[in-house]
Amino acid sequence: MGSGRPPAISPEVVAAVWAAEDGRCEACTRPMDRRCAAFGRIDDRRPDRTAENLHLLCVDCKARRPDVLARLVLGGDVAARFTGQLPPEQVEQASRWLRASLRRHGVLVWVGREARSYWLPGVGRFRVALPPVGTATVVAVEWLAATPQLKVRPQARTRGLPRPDRQPLMTLARASA
Numbered sequence: 478m479g480s481g482r483p484p485a486i487s488p489e490v491v492a493a494v495w496a497a498e499d500g501r502c503e504a505c506t507r508p509m510d511r512r513c514a515a516f517g518r519i520d521d522r523r524p525d526r527t528a529e530n531l532h533l534l535c536v537d538c539k540a541r542r543p544d545v546l547a548r549l550v551l552g553g554d555v556a557a558r559f560t561g562q563l564p565p566e567q568v569e570q571a572s573r574w575l576r577a578s579l580r581r582h583g584v585l586v587w588v589g590r591e592a593r594s595y596w597l598p599g600v601g602r603f604r605v606a607l608p609p610v611g612t613a614t615v616v617a618v619e620w621l622a623a624t625p626q627l628k629v630r631p632q633a634r635t636r637g638l639p640r641p642d643r644q645p646l647m648t649l650a651r652a653s654a
């Protein structure tokens with residue numbers, strides 16, 4: 478690889494920063510599994526990648542991508558479960574609840590190039606397809622229980638550092654145009 482590639486962050490540092498922030502992105506506050514953790518240097522002029530110089534970031538804030546869950550739709554299986562179990566007037570309400578819950582409380586547990594998995598505590602595991610263009614779609618669900626009950630755990634600790642600026646690049650480009 479080229480010389481511009483930064484040195485790897487040691488597993489100890491990954492664990493320390495992830496634990497210090499209770500697994501929440503310091504830019505958008507969303508939870509993530511440790512295996513999905515991404516990092517950004519706090520002070521770019523410092524070359525070191527120690528825990529003292531690293532922000533914990535989610536993959537989207539790291540890449541300065543817009544929120545991929547902003548326009549999430551439910552695929553066939555997911556919608557079908559609601560349709561089968563709820564009166565018609567509650568289907569749309571349940572869909573809205575699921576989208577909002579995933580966006581706010583979904584723990585990122587796996588990241589692929591064209592799909593992701595989110596864990597919604599007390600509810601289940603959701604696979605989300607990310608097409609190159611267009612809308613993210615919930616394509617598969619492993620429901621944890623017949624009656625899902627969201628269990629949100631408040632963030633237990635943070636170093637309380639100033640929030641890193643990870644505005645999406647598209648927004649910046651538009652703002653300066």
Ligand SMILES: [Zn+2]
Pocket residue numbers: 502503504505506507534535536537538539
């Ligand atoms: Zn983030």
